Amino acid sequence: MAAYAIGIDLGGTTIKGALVEQGEGIVHETATATESDDGPAHVIDRIVKLIAKIQETHPEKEIQGIGVGVPGAIGWDRAIVPYLSNLPGWTNINLREEIQQRLSESFPVVVDNDANVAGLGCAHYGAGRPYTSFIMITLGTGVGGAIIYQNRIFRGATGAAGEVGHMSIDYEGPFDRSGIAGAIEAYIGQKFLSRHARYRLLPRTESMLHKMAGPDLKKITPKMLYEAALANDDAAKEMLAWAGHKLGCMLGSAVNLLDIRKVIVGGGVSLAGDFILEPARQALMHFVLPSMRDGVEIIQETRGNEVGMQGAAHLVFQHLEAHGSSKVAS
Amino acid sequence: MAAYAIGIDLGGTTIKGALVEQGEGIVHETATATESDDGPAHVIDRIVKLIAKIQETHPEKEIQGIGVGVPGAIGWDRAIVPYLSNLPGWTNINLREEIQQRLSESFPVVVDNDANVAGLGCAHYGAGRPYTSFIMITLGTGVGGAIIYQNRIFRGATGAAGEVGHMSIDYEGPFDRSGIAGAIEAYIGQKFLSRHARYRLLPRTESMLHKMAGPDLKKITPKMLYEAALANDDAAKEMLAWAGHKLGCMLGSAVNLLDIRKVIVGGGVSLAGDFILEPARQALMHFVLPSMRDGVEIIQETRGNEVGMQGAAHLVFQHLEAHGSSKVAS
Numbered sequence: 001m002a003a004y005a006i007g008i009d010l011g012g013t014t015i016k017g018a019l020v021e022q023g024e025g026i027v028h029e030t031a032t033a034t035e036s037d038d039g040p041a042h043v044i045d046r047i048v049k050l051i052a053k054i055q056e057t058h059p060e061k062e063i064q065g066i067g068v069g070v071p072g073a074i075g076w077d078r079a080i081v082p083y084l085s086n087l088p089g090w091t092n093i094n095l096r097e098e099i100q101q102r103l104s105e106s107f108p109v110v111v112d113n114d115a116n117v118a119g120l121g122c123a124h125y126g127a128g129r130p131y132t133s134f135i136m137i138t139l140g141t142g143v144g145g146a147i148i149y150q151n152r153i154f155r156g157a158t159g160a161a162g163e164v165g166h167m168s169i170d171y172e173g174p175f176d177r178s179g180i181a182g183a184i185e186a187y188i189g190q191k192f193l194s195r196h197a198r199y200r201l202l203p204r205t206e207s208m209l210h211k212m213a214g215p216d217l218k219k220i221t222p223k224m225l226y227e228a229a230l231a232n233d234d235a236a237k238e239m240l241a242w243a244g245h246k247l248g249c250m251l252g253s254a255v256n257l258l259d260i261r262k263v264i265v266g267g268g269v270s271l272a273g274d275f276i277l278e279p280a281r282q283a284l285m286h287f288v289l290p291s292m293r294d295g296v297e298i299i300q301e302t303r304g305n306e307v308g309m310q311g312a313a314h315l316v317f318q319h320l321e322a323h324g325s326s327k328v329a330s
Numbered sequence: 331m332a333a334y335a336i337g338i339d340l341g342g343t344t345i346k347g348a349l350v351e352q353g354e355g356i357v358h359e360t361a362t363a364t365e366s367d368d369g370p371a372h373v374i375d376r377i378v379k380l381i382a383k384i385q386e387t388h389p390e391k392e393i394q395g396i397g398v399g400v401p402g403a404i405g406w407d408r409a410i411v412p413y414l415s416n417l418p419g420w421t422n423i424n425l426r427e428e429i430q431q432r433l434s435e436s437f438p439v440v441v442d443n444d445a446n447v448a449g450l451g452c453a454h455y456g457a458g459r460p461y462t463s464f465i466m467i468t469l470g471t472g473v474g475g476a477i478i479y480q481n482r483i484f485r486g487a488t489g490a491a492g493e494v495g496h497m498s499i500d501y502e503g504p505f506d507r508s509g510i511a512g513a514i515e516a517y518i519g520q521k522f523l524s525r526h527a528r529y530r531l532l533p534r535t536e537s538m539l540h541k542m543a544g545p546d547l548k549k550i551t552p553k554m555l556y557e558a559a560l561a562n563d564d565a566a567k568e569m570l571a572w573a574g575h576k577l578g579c580m581l582g583s584a585v586n587l588l589d590i591r592k593v594i595v596g597g598g599v600s601l602a603g604d605f606i607l608e609p610a611r612q613a614l615m616h617f618v619l620p621s622m623r624d625g626v627e628i629i630q631e632t633r634g635n636e637v638g639m640q641g642a643a644h645l646v647f648q649h650l651e652a653h654g655s656s657k658v659a660s
Contacts, residue, residue, distance in 0.1 A: 073621060083621070133487045147587070156589025157463045158622075166619050167583035170512075171499045171576065178619050180582070182500075246501065252510070253497035257477070257584055259486025289496050289508050291403060291413070292488075 004061045006054050007121075007312030008047055008068040009114065009305070012036060012086035015043075016305060017050040019058055020313030025125050026306060028057045036087045043087065044095070048102040065108035066099060067315035069117030069308055073160040078110050078315070110315040114308060115162060116153045118266065119146030120318075121311025127264050127301040134262035135254050136301075137164050137247075139269035139276075142177070143185040147258065152318070165189070169249045184250040188243045188276075190269060194220050197239045207235035226272040240272050244279030248298075251280065252287020255296060266301035273300055334391045336384050337451075337642030338377055338398040339444065339635070342366060342416035345373075346635060347380045349388055350643030355455050356636060358387045366417045373417065374425070378432040395438035397645035398425060399447030399638055403490040408440050408645070438653075440645040444638060445492060446483045448596065449476030450648075451641025457594050457631040464592035465584050466631075467494050467577075469599035469606075472507070473515040477588065482648070495519070499579045514580040518573045518606075520599060524550050527569045537565035556602040570602050574609030578628075581610065582617020585626060596631035603630055 003022040008015065011034060018029035032050050034043055051066060072084040079096035096109040112120075119136035122128040128136070132151050138144040143165030147154035155161050165185040166178055173182025176189065186192050198217040201209055209228050213219040228236035251263050263284075265277060281298050288296055301307065333352040338345060341364060348359035362380050364373055381396060402414040409426035426439040442450075449466035452458040458466070462481050468474040473495030477484035484491050495515040496508055503512025506519065516522050528547040531539055539558050543549040558566035581593050593614075595607060611628050618626055631637065 145587075154588075157591055157625075158589055160619075160622055161587065161589035163586040163589070163619055163622070166586045168499060168579055168617055169501045171579040171613075171617075180617055180619070181579075249498055249501040249511075253583060254587055256493040256496045257475075257491065257587060258484075259488055259491035259493070261487055283501075287498055287501075287510055289490075289493055289510070292490055292493070295487075 003064055003317060004058075005064050005313040005316035006051055006066050007309035007314070008050065008066065009117070009308035009312060010034070010043070010047065010068060010070045010087075011114075012071065015047055015050055016309055017047075017054050018306075018309035018313065019054050019061065019063070020310050022314075022317045023124070025310060027061070028054060029306075029309060030054060034087070039089045040087070040093050040098075044098045044102065048099060051099075051103070063107065064320060065110065065316035066103075067117070067312035068095060068099070068109065068111045069114035069312045070095065070111060071114050073158075074111055074113050075159050076155070078112055078319075081111065108316060108319055110319045112153070112312075112315055113146075113159070115144035116146045116155070117311035117315065118144075118304075118308045119148045119162070119311065120153055120314050121307030121309070122264055122266065122301050123148045123151055123311075124314050125310040126303050126307040127299050128262075131262045133260045134264050135164065135251070135258065135260050136162075136264050136266065137251070138267035139188060139190075139265060140267040141190045143189050144267070147260065149260065164250065164254060167250050167253060169246055169253075184246060187246040188269060190222055193222055193225075193239075193243055193269065194218075196242070197225055200239055200242075201235055204235040208233045209236055222269045222272060226275065229272065229275045237275060240275040241279040243269075244276040245283045247276065248280040248283025248285075249287050251284050251298070255284070255288045255292060259292060261292065261295045261297065263298045264301050265298060266304050266307070268304075270300060333394055333647060334388075335394050335643040335646035336381055336396050337639035337644070338380065338396065339447070339638035339642060340364070340373070340377065340398060340400045340417075341444075342401065345377055345380055346639055347377075347384050348636075348639035348643065349384050349391065349393070350640050352644075352647045353454070355640060357391070358384060359639060360384060364417070369419045370417070370423050370428075374428045374432065378429060381429075381433070393437065394650060395440065395646035396429060396433075397447070397642035398429070398439065398441045399444035399642045400425065400441060401444050403488075404441055404443050405489050406485070408442055411441065438646060438649055440649045442483070442642075442645055443476075443489070445474035446476045446485070447641035447645065448474075448638045449478045449492070449641065450483055450644050451637030451639070452594055452596065452631050453478045453481055453641075454644050455640040456633050456637040457629050458592075461592045463590045464594050465494065465581070465588065465590050466492075466594050466596065467581070468597035469518060469520075469595060470597040471520045473519050474597070477590065479590065494580065494584060497580050497583060499576055499583075514576060517576040518599060520552055523552050523555075523569075523573055523599065524548075526572070527555055530569055530572075531565055534565040538563045539566055552599045552602060556605065559602065559605045567605060570605040571609040573599075574606040575613045577606065578610040578613025579617050581614050581628070585614070585618045585622060589622060591622065591624075591626045593628045594631050595628060596634050596637070598634070600630055
């Protein structure tokens with residue numbers, strides 16, 4: 001019998017939600033503004049309204065629970081949100097309880113970090129389906145990641161594993177937003193990549209990026225780099241290759257440590273596709289032990305938004321497999 | 331009732347073996363030359379003789395099986411040795427079968443990589459006992475490692491996980507023996523560290539290391555660095571601090587990725603203790619995400635040889651727990 005859950009992807013500006021059929025994918029999806037400035041209680045109200053709205057679209061489908069991906073680390077309980085840097089006022093909020101109290105029915109609610117959730121979605125509904133284990137990396141404002149090991153999230157000692165974005169590739173390199181020297185985020189995080197591109201472009205007056213960005217090179221975005229690269233702009237292609245090389249170096253360290261040989265790359269910056277990923281593949285081979293190169297692959301995840309909601313819903317399916325199908329959350 | 335197994339640590343020059351009591355430690359240990367130049371069959375004969383010799387010392391103790399740590403990666407089967415770089419002729423040898431065929435009784439035989447085995451020994455008999463999860467790093471000729479997660483070896487997709495020595499801390503750094511740029515081994519592996527020290531010492535004519543090594547600075551060893559540091563030699567202390575800083579950087583990346591916050595350091599070079607480990611601790615804090623710094627620790631494992639044999643024997647105890655106590659190996 002088909003099983004259904006609702007997956008919520010809580011972001012700093014948008015809350016996305018979907019009704020997901022286990023093993024199949026999204027039946028219905030919708031979104032609403034987060035309105036994070038109005039504080040956690042308001043945001044949680046909006047999440048619950050979104051859940052109700054989704055339920056109304058398919059009242060005939062019995063929902064087994066609610067899964068929520070949030071932009072921050074979550075402890076073992078999968079309930080309490082210690083801190084969210086992008087949402088004001090979110091400190092030690094028991095999101096599971098807060099949601100359950102507002103729901104008219106009692107459902108299991110499971111909360112996890114959004115990068116982990118995207119990895120889980122990717123494993124069961126996305127580019128990760130052919131693989132039991134892979135490293136997921138999400139190239140966006142920050143550089144997020146998750147380790148999927150034997151089809152489950154590898155959570156580490158406290159639940160925060162997978163922080164690939166803060167792995168250093170140069171002990172004397174530039175600092176990322178956490179003050180870590182040479183962290184990969186300081187090269188390929190969206191703002192960092194744009195800033196590096198700006199300086200690289202100053203002497204490259206022939207590049208079409210000067211026209212695209214206008215007189216203020218601060219307006220350069222990774223998307224512009226991609227578009228210029230598609231139009232065969234050398235400076236743009238070099239810049240994306242530079243980013244890919246750095247990415248490959250970091251991934252080499254991750255593969256050597258984990259012996260997980262599949263890497264799935266998603267997120268906005270990854271839309272640049274092979275302009276970044278092909279140099280990353282070449283570099284990766286130089287940074288992986290020769291004995292571990294067999295089967296090493298970098299794969300692009302193109303279903304960015306979907307896997308977040310699918311993975312959130314899948315938290316529920318996994319939770320019920322582990323703890324039984326009682327509607328009361330553990 | 332007390333349970334016993336024999337743990338074998340196969341090295342390029344020495345085979346070490348011990349009778350180990352589960353949860354207690356070594357009852358009796360001995361060693362013999364590997365004589366690796368005479369080929370695998372000869373070495374395996376010597377392993378089996380060592381086993382017999384250990385058994386004879388305590389004929390009253392019923393042995394539950396044989397565990398073997400080998401200096402190379404082992405597949406999931408824990409039987410076949412694909413390749414050992416330090417032992418000539420070892421290619422695709424089914425070490426489990428080869429040992430079993432030579433034994434007078436039928437015992438379970440379990441084979442694993444020596445770094446993993448040392449990690450397991452450390453977890454159950456050494457400095458790792460207080461922790462359920464830790465990263466083990468062995469500073470010797472090479473830089474080996476293992477991930478102990480929830481008291482077991484994290485083996486990755488093919489069994490080769492834990493290769494911390496080849497994680498890069500500088501994408502443009504010096505090459506290690508596997509040709510990986512900036513791999514930590516290229517800084518703190520025994521020969522590399524000695525070579526870096528040699529060049530650093532050239533202008534430091536006041537250092538006592540010039541006397542210790544004699545006119546040929548190629549004779550500098552990490553042990554000499556440690557002895558000179560103990561005698562308050564500035565150049566030696568700086569060199570070990572330099573090494574520790576690099577180690578801390580690499581460990582930061584590993585902690586960020588795994589969210590495993592305890593690091594246990596063993597192996598010959600680690601005898602330099604806090605001369606290396608204190609700078610490593612300081613650097614580590616700079617390379618770990620602020621949100622993950624709670625509980626981060628670097629601990630020294632001083633029982634280097636013992637944990638190798640203990641961990642090898644423990645492979646047997648874990649195998650029997652998982653597969654039952656039949657004496658016939660699975």
